[in-house]
Amino acid sequence: MRISIIGSGNVATHLAAAFKNAGHRIAQVYSPNMQNAALLAYHVGAEAIDDLSHVSPETDIFIISVKDDVIGPIAETLAKHGRLIAHTSGATDLRTLLNFTSKAGVFYPLQTLSKNKEVDFLTVPLCIEGADENITRQLVDLAQTVSNNVYQVNSAQRKILHLAAVFACNFPNYLYNIAQQLLAENEMGFEMLRPLILETAQKVQTHLPAEVQTGPAIRNDENTMAAHLQMLDTKPDLKIIYELLSQDIIKNNNTGHGHG
Amino acid sequence: MRISIIGSGNVATHLAAAFKNAGHRIAQVYSPNMQNAALLAYHVGAEAIDDLSHVSPETDIFIISVKDDVIGPIAETLAKHGRLIAHTSGATDLRTLLNFTSKAGVFYPLQTLSKNKEVDFLTVPLCIEGADENITRQLVDLAQTVSNNVYQVNSAQRKILHLAAVFACNFPNYLYNIAQQLLAENEMGFEMLRPLILETAQKVQTHLPAEVQTGPAIRNDENTMAAHLQMLDTKPDLKIIYELLSQDIIKNNNTGHGHG
Numbered sequence: 001m002r003i004s005i006i007g008s009g010n011v012a013t014h015l016a017a018a019f020k021n022a023g024h025r026i027a028q029v030y031s032p033n034m035q036n037a038a039l040l041a042y043h044v045g046a047e048a049i050d051d052l053s054h055v056s057p058e059t060d061i062f063i064i065s066v067k068d069d070v071i072g073p074i075a076e077t078l079a080k081h082g083r084l085i086a087h088t089s090g091a092t093d094l095r096t097l098l099n100f101t102s103k104a105g106v107f108y109p110l111q112t113l114s115k116n117k118e119v120d121f122l123t124v125p126l127c128i129e130g131a132d133e134n135i136t137r138q139l140v141d142l143a144q145t146v147s148n149n150v151y152q153v154n155s156a157q158r159k160i161l162h163l164a165a166v167f168a169c170n171f172p173n174y175l176y177n178i179a180q181q182l183l184a185e186n187e188m189g190f191e192m193l194r195p196l197i198l199e200t201a202q203k204v205q206t207h208l209p210a211e212v213q214t215g216p217a218i219r220n221d222e223n224t225m226a227a228h229l230q231m232l233d234t235k236p237d238l239k240i241i242y243e244l245l246s247q248d249i250i251k252n253n254n255t256g257h258g259h260g
Numbered sequence: 261m262r263i264s265i266i267g268s269g270n271v272a273t274h275l276a277a278a279f280k281n282a283g284h285r286i287a288q289v290y291s292p293n294m295q296n297a298a299l300l301a302y303h304v305g306a307e308a309i310d311d312l313s314h315v316s317p318e319t320d321i322f323i324i325s326v327k328d329d330v331i332g333p334i335a336e337t338l339a340k341h342g343r344l345i346a347h348t349s350g351a352t353d354l355r356t357l358l359n360f361t362s363k364a365g366v367f368y369p370l371q372t373l374s375k376n377k378e379v380d381f382l383t384v385p386l387c388i389e390g391a392d393e394n395i396t397r398q399l400v401d402l403a404q405t406v407s408n409n410v411y412q413v414n415s416a417q418r419k420i421l422h423l424a425a426v427f428a429c430n431f432p433n434y435l436y437n438i439a440q441q442l443l444a445e446n447e448m449g450f451e452m453l454r455p456l457i458l459e460t461a462q463k464v465q466t467h468l469p470a471e472v473q474t475g476p477a478i479r480n481d482e483n484t485m486a487a488h489l490q491m492l493d494t495k496p497d498l499k500i501i502y503e504l505l506s507q508d509i510i511k512n513n514n515t516g517h518g519h520g
Contacts, residue, residue, distance in 0.1 A: 068484070091484050111456055112474055117463060123455045151452060160446045161453075163488050168439035168453045169460045170475030171505050172432035177469035177512075179428035186420045192411060193421075193428045194465050195383045196371055200429040201461030203377060205454050209437035214372055215430030224328070224351050228423050237508055244504060245431050248497055252437075 001142060002058065004028045005046070006074060007065035008036040010113040011088050013043075015063060018121040018146040020044040027059040057081040061142070063107060068092050076100045086139060090162030093155045094129055105130040105139045108158055109147075112169050121146055127153040127161060178238060217249035261402060262318065264288045265306070266334060267325035268296040270373040271348050273303075275323060278381040278406040280304040287319040317341040321402070323367060328352050336360045346399060350422030353415045354389055365390040365399045368413070370421055372429050381406055387413040387421060438498060477509035 001024050005016045008031035016026055026046035031037035034050040041048035049055065055062075055078060062078050064071055065088040075085055079100040086105040087097060097104035106129040113119060126143040128150060130136030136152060143150040153161065176197055180190040203212045216224035225246055232239040261284050265276045268291035276286055286306035291297035294310040301308035309315065315322075315338060322338050324331055325348040335345055339360040346365040347357060357364035366389040373379060386403040388410060390396030396412060403410040413421065436457055440450045463472045476484035485506055492499040 112459055125452050157446050160442055163491055164439040164442045165456055166475050167435045169456050171435050173460055173469050173473055174509050175427045175431050176464050179424035180469055182420055182424045186417055192385050196425055196429050197461045199372055200433055201457050204436050209433050209440055213433055215426050231423055249434050
């Protein structure tokens with residue numbers, strides 16, 4: 001396929017490279033910053049543009065990978081070319097594109113992507129939605145050329161995934177940060193915790209998290225929790241986080257009902 | 261070395277196997293439950309006992325790997341043999357052993373260990389403390405026969421590590437559980453999140469967590485956070501967790517001061 005990439009951020013960069021590696025032709029890369037557009041365009045053999053009026057209609061699909069609040073305005077500008085338009089946002093409804101074109105879809109990679117970190121794109125879950133069955137089919141076919149984990153997901157489900165990703169990725173990373181700071185304040189290096197963090201994530205690759213929950217809260221080990229809270233006496237923010245998560249683990253374990 | 265293992269839980273099981281594989285001789289395995297003692301003893305070619313009065317002094321070290329509150333009483337019983345005694349607890353002071361013997365130390369594996377999950381023991385951080393330099397040296401030497409990650413850590417530091425492990429392992433696993441439940445309620449499987457969870461842990465193997473923090477809170481993306489909180493309107497427990505962690509991420513990012 002001929003693919004035009006609108007955006008030059010983390011997702012745009014990884015997607016463009018994956019498409020290129022799968023044998024597709026990247027027609028143009030757009031960014032309002034010409035340096036960013038040129039860098040990505042160079043890597044994927046595309047033309048760089050920094051003005052949407054220079055967008056070429058000689059493409060099969062526009063992939064819009066930009067900040068959520070400019071997806072609509074950009075789609076409005078691109079719609080006149082009559083090509084398929086897909087955005088890559090977890091939190092944005094398909095309707096944002098349907099306001100301007102019926103040839104609309106979503107191509108959402110459920111992964112944390114950084115420009116300077118390689119990732120095996122074949123393992124990245126791609127969540128696909130199309131405005132009709134034909135578009136869904138086209139997008140699924142395209143997705144399957146770059147990933148082995150392709151899912152059809154509607155807008156409501158995709159928003160749940162986006163929320164769940166905050167709990168599964170952003171918040172755990174912040175807790176790693178808290179742990180790293182606790183060690184640093186006591187002259188210990190973060191490398192001591194890295195194997196534990198990796199093993200915790202690896203365990204849930206083959207188990208459900210509830211099956212492998214460990215720690216003082218799930219054992220209702222009140223002595224250890226009291227000792228930990230005392231150690232956090234000078235850190236009220238961490239004390240609240242510790243108490244809240246521990247109490248929720250205890251409660252959820254006792255009721256077995258999940259979160260009400 | 262001749263090593264006697266007091267306990268048959270997750271840590272005892274992994275340690276005994278690692279020692280055996282490194283060429284040490286496991287003399288005895290004790291558990292109050294003979295079936296548990298026998299199972300582990302069988303795997304490591306040791307004698308199983310379920311009565312501490314049957315403990316043989318023909319050993320070089322007793323490794324006590326039992327619940328924190330029975331470490332002291334068991335050490336008291338073993339002290340008469342005059343052998344080196346080490347416990348494996350993150351939260352227990354060396355003094356708990358020193359009450360009964362001067363030949364005391366700690367051998368704390370900083371890893372989440374489950375009987376039914378293999379782990380490459382060479383990567384497990386082992387945190388060593390000895391009652392004197394000679395004991396520390398002996399324990400470090402022993403530790404280096406089974407792990408490439410051996411650290412000397414005093415009791416105060418070890419308690420910090422134990423607390424940090426709750427933030428780095430137990431709490432992230434609980435957040436994975438929350439994410440899994442959100443998906444399940446919306447007819448989606450946890451396998452969709454597994455690559456994200458693994459990549460999040462892999463990223464901090466080469467970076468500090470603060471360098472790779474992503475998500476709506478670190479961007480101070482108020483629209484997305486408001487939308488997420490609205491989705492959690494029927495789940496007050498999750499809403500509080502979401503708000504608290506997001507606010508702490510924002511605050512910590514703005515001050516750059518860490519946790520006060």
